[in-house]
Amino acid sequence: MIKNKFYPIKFQPIFKEKIWGGNKLKSVLNKKTEGNSIGESWEISDVDENDVSIVSNGALKGQSLKTLLNEYTSDLIGIKNHKAFGNKFPLLIKFIDAKEDLSIQLHPNNEMAAKRHNSFGKTEMWYVLQADQDANLIVGFNQEMTSDKYLNHLRNKTLPKILNFDKVKPGDTYFIDVGLIHAIGAGVMVAEIQQTSDVTYRVYDWDRVDANGNSRDLHNDLAIDAINFDLKDDFRINYSKKENQTNKLLTCPYFTTNYLSLQGSILEKENTYDSFMIYLCVDGEATIIASGFSETIKKGETVLMPAAITFFKIEAEAAELLEVYI
Secondary structure, X not given: OOHHHOOOEOEOOEEEEEEEEEOHHXXXXXXXXXXXXXXXXXXXXXXXXXXXXXXXXXXXXXXXXXHHHHHHHHHHHXXXXXHHHOOOOXXXXXXXXXXXXXXXXXXXXXXXXXXXXXXXXXXXXXXEEEXXXXXXXXXXXXXXXXXXXXXXXXXXXXXXXXXXXXXXXXXXXXEEOOOOOEEEOOOEEEEEEEEOOOOOEEEEOOOOOOOOXXXXXXXXXXXXXXXXXXXXXXXXXXXXXXXXXXXXXXXXXXXXXXXXXXXXXXXXXXXXXXXXXXXXXXXXXXXXXXXXXXXXXXXXXXXXXXXXXXXXXXXXXXEEEEEEEO
16 A cells, blocks of 8 residues: 555544443444443554554555554654654544443653553543533532542542533544543543543542442542643633634644534645544544545544645535544
């Protein structure tokens, strides 16, 4: 597969059963899941050898993302990304369905994650796809906080009293920086864009147990050094939703995300970023045309555009997309 024959690449979702998972990935996003507790669909993953995405379309069908990285290197992810990350895909793309509240948790930064877990840190963002009435996210504290005050609430199982609860609706977007305490609430489904990492420090899990009566592990000894106790209110992202153009959503050191609302239009895109580009369809459907190839993505589908594709078109009667690159 020479680089001028690259095309929009889809991957087989990797489904993760979770104690808090539901069935919206199937009922809302039309994923071919089995069971009623599927909490996550990993759309593009290179986390470890057991969780590497497999191509589901075109001439590369059946090949793993790792194989593509090893063979096509910078043609796939860009020169600067290959220099920075080698043959490791730097982002993990997910859809998450929380039928029940997720654990209250946080993630370490790059330095801490590398030292403790030989991993990247886990900076991430959420885009709310669907939310039941009065559903919420937990993001940060609701008052000035110290480690002693936090630990007192943790010991007394009153941690939720000091946390910030935000009611959410589709389209709401949050930046979850490392160290920020957070949780997805029951009834919320999100698209999650993050560094390639599966390192999570759970600090409270609502005292629940699994079918065998077992509690999940908590990581409070590790978490206490990783928590950012600053009172913050900068995690909600305000953005434009102008139709038929690229709207800036979020830029951080690890990824850039834009919002596209296409209504009966053809949008020409030029990749000048020396990076792969990822499109998540969060509503409707769109067709991406590149190098003589075309691929349609529907709500709940994701496509990877190799860095070697520098010009392409997106056509849609009605679609909302998230555009991601580094």
